Amino acid sequence: MPLDRKPAPNDLRAFWMPYTANRQFKSAPRMLVASKDMHYTAADGRQILDGTAGLWCCNAGHCRPRITEAVQNQVGELDYAPAFQMGHPLAFELANRIVDIAPDGMDHVFYTNSGSEAVDTALKIALAYHRARGDAARTRLIGRERGYHGVGFGGISVGGIVNNRRHFGTLLAGVDHMPHTHLPENVFTKGQPEHGANLADELERIVALHGAETIAAVIVEPMAGSTGVLMPPKGYLEKLRAITKKHGILLIFDEVITGFGRLGSPFAAQHFGVVPDMITCAKGLTNGVIPMGAVLATAEIYDAFMQGPEHIIELFHGYTYSGNPISCAAAIATLDTYAEEGLLTRAASLETYWQEAIHGLRDHPNVIDIRNMGLIGAVELAPIEGQPGKRAFDIFVRAFEAGILIRVTGDIIAMSPPLIISEAQIDHLIGTLGEVLKTAA
Numbered sequence: 426m427p428l429d430r431k432p433a434p435n436d437l438r439a440f441w442m443p444y445t446a447n448r449q450f451k452s453a454p455r456m457l458v459a460s461k462d463m464h465y466t467a468a469d470g471r472q473i474l475d476g477t478a479g480l481w482c483c484n485a486g487h488c489r490p491r492i493t494e495a496v497q498n499q500v501g502e503l504d505y506a507p508a509f510q511m512g513h514p515l516a517f518e519l520a521n522r523i524v525d526i527a528p529d530g531m532d533h534v535f536y537t538n539s540g541s542e543a544v545d546t547a548l549k550i551a552l553a554y555h556r557a558r559g560d561a562a563r564t565r566l567i568g569r570e571r572g573y574h575g576v577g578f579g580g581i582s583v584g585g586i587v588n589n590r591r592h593f594g595t596l597l598a599g600v601d602h603m604p605h606t607h608l609p610e611n612v613f614t615k616g617q618p619e620h621g622a623n624l625a626d627e628l629e630r631i632v633a634l635h636g637a638e639t640i641a642a643v644i645v646e647p648m649a650g651s652t653g654v655l656m657p658p659k660g661y662l663e664k665l666r667a668i669t670k671k672h673g674i675l676l677i678f679d680e681v682i683t684g685f686g687r688l689g690s691p692f693a694a695q696h697f698g699v700v701p702d703m704i705t706c707a708k709g710l711t712n713g714v715i716p717m718g719a720v721l722a723t724a725e726i727y728d729a730f731m732q733g734p735e736h737i738i739e740l741f742h743g744y745t746y747s748g749n750p751i752s753c754a755a756a757i758a759t760l761d762t763y764a765e766e767g768l769l770t771r772a773a774s775l776e777t778y779w780q781e782a783i784h785g786l787r788d789h790p791n792v793i794d795i796r797n798m799g800l801i802g803a804v805e806l807a808p809i810e811g812q813p814g815k816r817a818f819d820i821f822v823r824a825f826e827a828g829i830l831i832r833v834t835g836d837i838i839a840m841s842p843p844l845i846i847s848e849a850q851i852d853h854l855i856g857t858l859g860e861v862l863k864t865a866a
């Protein structure tokens with residue numbers, strides 16, 4: 426394009442949108458131009474109730490003044506500090522703040538810029554940890570079908586969503602997958618399902634196949650979000666913990682969605698009473714305002730690296746923007762907001778209300794399952810024959826037209842509103858979805 430010609434603002438061609446049907450979107454775009462608390466403003470001025478906390482990340486709602494001001498002030502104070510061999514106070518302060526609310530035993534924090542990077546970082550730490558202890562044969566990684574662990578090569582290798590994997594070649598070698606835990610006998614369960622704890626025994630089978638001495642780590646989402654909101658069966662996570670411990674295998678919980686209050690505790694590990702060796706988080710860490718992720722690790726893991734000559738870098742890994750001052754300022758202000766407003770436990774007090782509201786959709790057309798926990802829930806629809814995902818996508822578009830933002834994955838509708846949602850707003854969200862389900866039938 427000639428230098429003197431500026432592209433028209435409504436020219437949508439250049440931006441290659443992620444995880445989006447670009448041609449479809451660009452023919453009928455849905456644009457957001459502003460946000461405040463529980464609402465987005467659409468380009469046509471309509472208020473849209475946010476039923477998904479953005480992409481599961483704006484747990485305190487939108488444009489919260491404390492966070493906005495913290496970011497604005499930090500940009501003018503210390504905009505950037507080299508992440509390697511240099512420090513700045515906020516990075517250390519934030520790590521302590523995270524450890525304070527994390528499960529007992531999670532004593533160290535490694536910063537990343539996203540959930541995907543947190544996952545790949547945790548997998549690399551697991552491999553390097555075993556090597557640092559003289560256990561270099563432990564190189565195998567185990568994930569789970571239907572797991573979502575971001576889009577890095579590590580994450581899609583241990584992840585179990587077919588479309589995220591099959592276009593991208595051979596992926597990491599030495600990865601096995603446990604079966605997912607979504608069983609037909611658990612449909613319409615409120616909270617944790619009764620059936621399926623025995624699926625954790627599949628891990629024993631994989632261990633027996635390869636030998637425990639070859640396995641570095643197991644990674645699971647304690648509650649799987651992106652793959653359609655799948656709750657762990659009662660006793661399942663406890664079994665995974667027992668089996669991994671018995672065989673010296675590290676257990677990683679991917680808490681990119683469940684971290685920061687989604688289930689009614691700061692982390693799902695606390696909610697379920699099962700503490701892993703590492704936790705990955707992102708999203709709610711900064712309320713979605715600035716990209717940031719983190720890996721939390723036990724002292725045992727950290728200490729395994731703190732050996733040898735002091736001048737040698739212990740872990741050859743890190744990002745230019747690891748713990749950058751603006752992300753740290755946003756995260757500290759976010760944690761302050763969560764603490765002041767009791768948001769990390771608010772999902773627990775709203776859980777029953779949310780549960781009854783969402784299960785009220787049970788008799789609506791095409792609904793084949795509903796599941797919920799904390800302030801997250803899913804409504805699964807019967808797919809249209811030969812057109813998987815079409816029914817839910819149409820509902821998503823109509824819901825947006827009706828003034829609510831939901832999320833769909835396949836034929837599953839997922840909702841995870843900001844933790845500031847009121848009971849009246851829950852009624853509005855679910856009531857509107859109910860109307861859309863009826864009219865779309």
Ligand code: PMP
Nearest residue numbers: 539540541573574575679681682
């Ligand atoms: N892990 C889980 C469990 C997630 O839900 C996500 C994002 N939805 C990721 C990892 C990836 O995070 P990001 O998109 O920030 O890379």
